[in-house]
Amino acid sequence: MNLKALAKDTALYGLSSIVGRFLNYLLVPLYTYKIAAESGGYGIVTNLYAYSALLLVLLTFGMETTFFRFAGKEGEDERDVYGSALRLVGGVSLAFLAAALVFLRPIAGAMGYAAHPQYIACFACIAAMDAFQAIMFARLRQQHRPIKFIALKLGFVLVNITLNLLIFLVLPRFFEASPALADFYARNDGGVGLIFYANLFCTAAVMLGFIPEMRGLAYRSEPGLARRMLRYSWPLLLLGLVGILNQVADKILFPYLMPGEEGRVQLGIYGACVKLAMIMALLTQAFRYAYEPIVFGGAEKNKPEALAQGTRYFVIFAFLAWLAVMFYMPLIRHFINPGYWEGLKVVPIVMMAEIFMGVYFNLSFWYKLSDKTWWGAVISAIGAAVMIGVNVLGVSRWGYMACAWGGFAGYGVSMLLSYFIGQRHMQVRYDLPAMGRFLCCGAVFYIVYVLLGRFGAVWQMAAGTVMLLAYCALIYKDIKQTKI
Secondary structure (H helix, E strand, O other): OOHHHHHHHHHHHHHHHHHHHHHHHOHHHHHHHHOOHHHOHHHHHHHHHHHHHHHHHHHHOOHHHHHHHHHOOOOOOHHHHHHHHHHHHHHHHHHHHHHHHHOHHHHHHHHOOOOOHHHHHHHHHHHHHHHHHHHHHHHHHHOOOHHHHHHHHHHHHHHHHHHHHHHHHHHHHHOOOOHHHHHHHHHOOOOHHHHHHHHHHHHHHHHHHOOOHHHHHHOOOOHHHHHHHHHHHHHHHHHHHHHHHHHHHHHHHHHHHOOOHHHHHHHHHHHHHHHOOOHHHHHHHHHHHHHHHHHHHOOHHHHHHHHHHHHHHHHHHHHHHHHHHHHOHHHHHHHOOHHHHHHHHHHHHHHHHHHHHHHHHHHOHHHHHOOOOHHHHHHHHHHHHHHHHHHHHHHHHHOHHHHHHHHHHHHHHHHHHHHHHHHHHOOOOOOHHHHHHHHHHHHHHHHHHHHHHHHOHHHHHHHHHHHHHHHHHHHHHHHHHHOO
16 A cells, blocks of 8 residues: 555545634634533534434435445445445435434423424434435545535535634624524524524525436446345444444433533533534544545555554654643633533543544454444444443443443444454454553653642643654654654
8 A cells, every 4th residue: 555645645634624624713712712512512512412412323324335346346336335325325315314303292391392392303414305405425436526525514614613703703893783583593493493594594405406416316226236235235234333323422422421401511511622622533534534445445455554553653643642632731721611621531531532543444444344334333342332321321420421431441442342353353463562552652741741740730831832843753753764
């Protein structure tokens, strides 16, 4: 595998995610400064977006990875594969949307939003369109068309940010002149509901940009192909489910485990602080966008070496990102209102869980490439059970700290199981000593950084900067020695 090509594609496909998420980070201070922590409003945002992420996984049911696998498979027509994937996901999404709208009020009541069923309707429409668009975004990646991919992703983000700025900075200025507008704003939880309407508008706008890709629906469909794709994808659904559950199950379960207004307040604090840890999710997502097509499309004989190298450098650079966030936390924390700072202690735990998830993604190719995806279902089920168990048993005692440790434990168990079981099915010589050296070095740097806290944040961050440069020098030396 050409790691320079991997780095280039990671930068291209990751640009929309990294820049887009970074721009969305600008909404975090907007929300936390305009939505008071004690109101619980940000808890509503956190809870409903968690449901949205879960629905996206359910409605795509592993079809993105399935599309890559079958499009690169000998004897399969990639256009037929694309058309089948588009029809399968589109049909499921439409069925879901119809059911959600028919049973809207009972669903809203069960979720705790009986007073605002329009929120649920809004998210049902968003989830259906997002799932359909996921296959078309995968098609752009498969065809190596990063420009349109980036344009649509960033276009969504920029329009969404603009609408949110209007909602929280411009609209309130007209309240005195328009009592009806002020009343509408108040009925939507002080502008919280308008966040969801803005998202719906932007998602619909992206759909217009995919009109050329929708022609894939006209490609012929072979019933046998659809069945083979579904047989391959259902274990990936469970794999994706546990992955997203480790990210959002805590936010979905929290209102039930800690009911009432206090639960929403605590969820809002936790949700705001977890946003600061999402840089690791950005890195993992960018890496996946570039890495998945390369592994599935490359020469079979090079797969073990490719997997070993990819995992090695993911671990090294992911821990660099972890150190950077930890060392500059005295600055980064100002992205959110000080009223939310009590939850910052979850950031290092959640970021380490994201590293485990990234490693788990790298280790999962042994069963994807051998079409033994049922192993992914087994490992995923075990990881999900661990994560949910920690949440259910711990939230009442430790609050949202149990949520952070639940994700850590769930991903950690899945990562270890995938490694040990995978080595029995596909021998991959992962460079564990090299990864261990970098992790030990980073751990020593972090301990030194913590001990320097007594001298104040400025000196602490200055020392952290020196240690980050030293870590980068070690990476550069390692890359030169391996002649990438």
